[in-house]
Ligand SMILES: Nc1ncnc2c1ncn2[C@@H]1O[C@H](COP(=O)(O)OP(=O)(O)OP(=O)(O)O)[C@@H](O)[C@H]1O
């Protein structure tokens with residue numbers, strides 16, 4: 119297995135610096151959301167793309183991370199960063215436990231079970247008024263601060279969320295290229311064979327679900343501090359589906375592709391703002407198209423298409 | 437190791453009174469035997485005898501209904517498969533199960549990961565422990581690939597290897613897990629003679645290295661060459677356990693499993709001369725996948741009432757050819773005419789089937805969750821549609837079930853076991869039983885031309901013998917057959933004519949007898965040589 123190259127990172131950092139020079143607050147804000155949403159999407163790609171296990175409930179981990187980190191900080195009165203870590207650990211444990219239950223199932227049944235989990239968590243966020251503020255949500259969440267320095271504006275948050283995102287990419291890329299990554303890919307092809315080689319496929323699935331849950335929880339916690347306001351809306355099943363779309367456009371088992379998928383969906387979302395609630399129709403169609411026509415992700419399919427046309431063109435010229 | 441006093445052979449595995457019942461069906465009854473250190477034991481027996489079931493019990497894929505499996509004094513029955521592997525028992529599967537998207541090297545490496553006990557935490561960094569383990573695995577994996585002779589293919593995706601090499605890779609992969617006891621389920625199925633001798637070579641070198649091996653196998657020539665001891669199962673019971681020579685001559689074993697020798701009575705049936713009216717005519721057919729040419733300018737024809745064999749090494753383009761006839765693969769150039777009609781003009785495979793061409797695909801493609809009867813009924817739909825159009829599909833009653841029952845009876849007469857299991861799910865069948873169902877299903881559509889892709893795969897010698905005879909009967913009833921077989925010798929014995937393919941080209945064709953007799957063709961393309969024809973080994977194994 120090849121080592122990961124440094125070039126994608128350099129290109130990304132160069133792009134981000136360029137974006138800062140453009141000075142546009144709008145773009146910075148958009149980029150921040152791309153970084154935040156990339157984390158759960160990468161987590162989902164580890165689970166779905168590399169390990170072959172579907173989850174339609176990933177928004178729940180994202181939401182639990184967001185609400186959990188804020189509640190822990192206020193209830194325990196601990197430092198917000200510690201609360202973030204605690205929330206991520208708790209969500210990781212919850213994901214592991216969920217794995218005990220749901221990985222008895224496969225395919226459609228697994229999809230149903232995780233969908234159910236996502237809905238349950240969303241209902242809890244809506245119904246537990248005393249804790250979550252119910253549909254009205256929680257306001258006045260303190261922004262991030264470190265050594266007395268506040269990270270409030272889009273520009274200030276930018277390095278933090280992108281730092282987290284790049285670390286997330288780096289860890290994920292290392293994982294999928296490690297020996298354990300081989301077993302993950304083995305599980306996605308045939309769990310029975312993996313078991314015959316001495317590794318428990320169910321344990322692998324639980325571990326990856328745990329990692330995936332932690333990715334989502336960290337992103338949720340960053341989101342809460344960045345936006346300063348939490349309501350159940352962004353953590354519903356619709357967001358789980360959107361994550362699925364990002365992963366599908368990225369080509370499922372391609373970490374960098376998923377980052378592209380997130381950016382693509384973010385841009386399309388902006389374009390679709392005038393449609394209001396009906397944008398979900400467009401996303402649905404996109405998901406179907408991506409899964410049917412772009413099995414390797416949008417980028418690769420486009421490249422392959424361009425290459426094919428070039429070859430044709432060259433042929434017709436000569 | 438220095439030889440001191442010869443120690444008594446140590447028992448590695450004791451199977452103690454193992455019984456395995458699936459609902460009402462008892463797949464293993466009170467089976468007991470032991471396997472000793474560094475022994476190669478072959479487990480043979482008819483299809484459905486319980487061989488795979490026994491491997492599943494030992495490897496932890498099934499928990500026995502009663503009895504014990506003891507590994508070096510410790511009971512292990514009922515432990516999960518991964519723990520059994522960790523205790524040193526490794527297995528391969530009857531259906532080849534290579535990770536298709538991993539490279540050959542990665543497949544081998546994956547086999548060793550669990551044994552390194554590398555945790556999740558170090559895996560998040562590309563250097564340090566993960567890196568060391570990775571490099572170590574890669575080095576050992578290369579050694580293993582070298583051992584089984586796959587070094588050259590290290591960077592190819594596992595899925596692109598031919599079956600024979602996939603089997604060897606499966607062995608290298610399970611060796612990586614550190615297991616010293618290997619359970620191999622039909623490692624020789626679907627391999628040609630060249631590949632088989634590579635496999636035999638690997639198995640005997642494993643034995644030299646001190647591995648203890650249990651092989652399930654239907655190829656008696658292979659069994660004869662590797663076994664120290666043979667254990668025979670029949671209908672879940674152990675009917676013989678002894679040295680190869682004794683077992684091969686045991687009348688009980690011959691009766692239950694080996695059957696009579698191959699060419700018995702074949703000559704008589706084949707003397708009926710086929711009519712020389714062309715049913716299928718393939719002209720300058722080429723097939724390409726991406727840039728790879730799988731078949732190059734092939735001319736093949738099948739006369740009415742004829743059996744034509746396509747033989748040659750794996751990857752020669754035989755399956756591609758029949759898939760093109762059946763409409764599953766679009767050829768690049770050439771024509772396919774069947775009974776005067778242009779098959780390439782038909783839009784889909786089902787239209788080809790409606791014309792009376794039926795394919796038994798490699799790998800069976802059964803509907804695993806449906807019962808045997810339902811699988812057969814699906815095979816019959818074409819016929820229903822042909823006779824009654826849509827009405828036949830919507831109103832299946834119509835009091836015309838008689839016709840279905842009749843065809844079903846024909847299938848059951850060929851394969852009586854299917855009749856006993858009518859209501860069983862196809863997914864629960866043993867490998868050989870599944871192959872029988874696949875053939876039976878394709879006969880349900882009442883075809884005039886039957887395309888058979890490796891019908892003998894995974895079948896017991898007695899059953900191969902029976903099926904080949906049944907093919908002759910079907911031919912006598914007017915069916916034309918295009919037959920692909922890795923077991924070229926057997927195929928050539930029943931065929932009227934044959935084509936020899938190698939790397940996409942037809943390198944020889946003619947009367948089956950003359951090809952069978954031509955020593956040059958045999959040694960160059962079919963992998964046996966004059967001096968030790970496989971049929972001889974087989975016959976001497978039987979008689
Ligand atoms: N999970 C199952 N449920 C029900 N019946 C089963 C199951 N697995 C196997 N059987 C039945 O048990 C019997 C033994 O099957 P097994 O696969 O062990 O045969 P085998 O000796 O390996 O045959 P083959 O040579 O054809 O592979 C068969 O009759 C099969 O139909």
Ligand SMILES: [Mg+2]
Pocket residue numbers: 487488489530866867868
């Ligand atoms: Mg079997």
